[in-house]
Amino acid sequence: MSLAQRPRPEPDRDSAPWWEAVRRHELTVQRCDGCGTLRFPARTVCNRCRSRAYAWVPARGTGRVYSWVVNHQVFMRSMADEVPFPVLLVRLDDGAEQGDDLLMYGNLTGGDVAGLRPGLPVEAVFVDFDEETTLVQWRPAG
Amino acid sequence: MGTFRDRTAVAGVGYTPFSKDSGVSTLTLAVDAILAALDDAGLTVDDVDALATHRVGDSTPPWVVAPALGVPEVSWYLDQFGGGSVSHSVVGQAAMAVAAGVAETVVCYRAINARSEFRMGGTGRGPAPLFDTQYQAPYGYFAPPQQFAMFARAHMNAYGTTHEQLGRVAVGQRASAVRNPRALKRDPITLDDYLASRWIAEPLRLLDCCLETDGACAIVVTSRERARDLAHPPVLISGAAWGGGDSLFSGAGSGVDGTDFTVTEAARLAPRLYAMAGVGPGEVDVAEIYDCFTYSVLVQLEDYGFCAKGEGGPYIESGAILPGGELPVNTHGGFLSEGYVHGINHIAEAVAQLRGTAGDRQVPGAEVALSTAQPGYVLAGTSALILRSDP
Incomplete structure (x- = not known):
């Protein structure tokens, strides 16, 4: 399959780390430090507990x-x-x-x-x- | 809630011709539709004090249209970003502005060259840069038929919904369009024609998809009292609701029903809408349901409470939504056959039905109409109106 002519992903400030991990062949999601909820796609705030603390973890x-x-x-x-x-x-x-x-x-x-x-x-x-x-x-x- | 029920009315409706190539600018389309709507209402440009529209970078805004028309003074305007999902909120917000005393006479319009200039299907241009585009477009997924096909498949998986049930929406609406002189597609089609039409994005075929249309439509909103002095009996704005906020990526717990994507934002909006209007689905005489694709009709029949979740297919098979059925739907032929003006032509048809001026396609005795927007699969949120004839 030729991918050369497809729209390229345009990472934003929240998602850049996710795309960098994909480049390393690592699939990741965010885990909220406040309540443990996993989330995708990338955002800086948890929509359950509103914590801004999170880690990128392997999926x-x-x-x-x-x-x-x-x-x-x-x-x-x-x-x-x-x-x-x-x-x-x-x-x-x-x-x-x-x-x-x-x-x-x-x-x-x-x-x-x-x-x-x-x-x-x-x-x-x-x-x-x-x-x-x-x-x-x-x-x-x- | 409900504070502006029946306080405002649609006093005029105007159209440009619908075509595949208007040959004119969206500004010209807007002006023509607005002048036609004012004429229909028995008003002139001098009576206008507010304009409202929505667009996705594809049309001319109120602050260009107003001076082009020579509107003496604009006291309120709305230039909302958004596509079909916000189409009905434009009229709802106009009603709110009139009820609040901010404006007296609002012209709502939508003007698009959706075939000759800016094709919603994406053909010839790249995807719009939205929050979720980066996770979709690299896979060749960004056009509306693909998005609705994805959720039509989910509905088929969950409830056994069939191609034939979707096809009956297309065939039935074409039968209505045959009776609509404005409709772009007036040749009858059969279920075999539907099943023979080519794939666009499986499970959707060409005849599941709406037309791409050049055209404009305008609607004049004013107070009920003022409307009573104008050219036509008022059509009251009984209920107007919009909102939402969830998308595919919202996360569990915040969605309408977890992450069941066979349920749309319309399911959450419907109770608010009906409560505001003081009616229930059983009192709706005619429904103009946003039909960018056949599937969006099927899922909204469920989410606006005309049948149970999962029963949209059998409900369609029963003939309920055909002319003469218990709930005639898209009596103008809808976007599938009349033309696609992104939502506002559904409102205009509801007005014609409630005035009793719909000619050969008139639903006898129609007093209450529902008109709905794109139910929120693309850009979170939706909007809808309940209109009624002045008792």
């Missing part, structure tokens, strides 16, 4: 497919050679004990679209795009 790198689309339309001309392609919405296993509220997007890699089903276990794969950017993708676990 398990596993999850379950919640939903997915198979994109056929060419919405950007530069991606014309990629269609059709799947996009997954994955619930991270790290969130399972706190209401399953940790979600990430990604493409399916190393698997077949026909095998997608709700709850399918998946694991994170790091795909280096170029000298600057790495993306998290997902493949069926095991």
Whole structure:
């Protein structure tokens, strides 16, 4: 899959450490020092206890497919050679004990679209795009 | 809550023609729609003291439109950032301004060249730089059909919702558009036509998607008393609600229903809206439900209380939302068939139904109408209105 013509991620001041960790092939989430809640995406304040103290901690790198689309339309001309392609919405296993509220997007890699089903276990794969950017993708676990 | 129920009214409605290429600026569209709405109300530019709109960097703001029209003095304006989810809050906030005495006559408008200039689907341009874009766009995911397809699939996974049930929304609305001279799509379609239409983003097909349209619509809001002296019987603004605040990434405990994305912000807003208007879903005679995609109709039928959660598909199959059904929905054909003016043309159709001027598509005896906005899947929050004929 050619990724060269896709929109690049534009980290903000809160998310820059997350993208730097992805570049090192580490999947992380924030853990609130006040109440222990894990959160993603990156924000400086906990929306449960409002603490601003947090740490970046390793995520398990596993999850379950919640939903997915198979994109056929060419919405950007530069991606014309990629269609059709799947996009997954994955619930991270790290969130399972706190209401399953940790979600990430990604493409399916190393698997077949026909095998997608709700709850399918998946694991994170790091795909280096170029000298600057790495993306998290997902493949069926095991 | 409820302090401005029935104190304000829609006194006028105006349109430009809908097309794929207007050939004019959004300023021209806005001016044409506003002048048509004032004419419909029996007012002139000299009566206007406030303007309100919403936009996403795709239209002309009130502080350009007002001097272009020659409005003598602007005492209040609203230039809200946002797309379809805030469309109904523009009229709600206009009603609030009139009820508060800040303005007397507000023209609400939305003017877009959504096909010829700024395509919402993203074709030919990059994604908008929003908070969550960085986690989505690198995967080729940023266009509205993809976003609604994701949640349509979640609904299918949870409740067994079918392609045919979504298709019946498209087929039924086209049948209404056949009776609407303003509609861009007036050729009847069948369920087979729907099922044969090409994929855009599975599970959504071309005929699940709204039109991209050039056009404008304007609505004149004033006090109930003033409206009673104007050209048409007033259509009262009984309920107006907007808000929300949650998104996909809010975290558990703060969402409408945890992280169940088959429930939208409309489910939280609906009780406030109905309480303000003093009616319930059983009293709604006609509903204009935001239909950027077929699925947004299905999920809002549930979240506004017309059927139980998960029952949207069977409710549609029952024929309830068709002309002559218990709740005729999108009597103008909606964005799928009339045209897409980002929400305001739903309000305008509700006004026509309550005036009894909807011609061949009139719902007999319609007295209470619900009109709704994008239910919050894209940019958190939603908005909606309940309108009623002046008793």
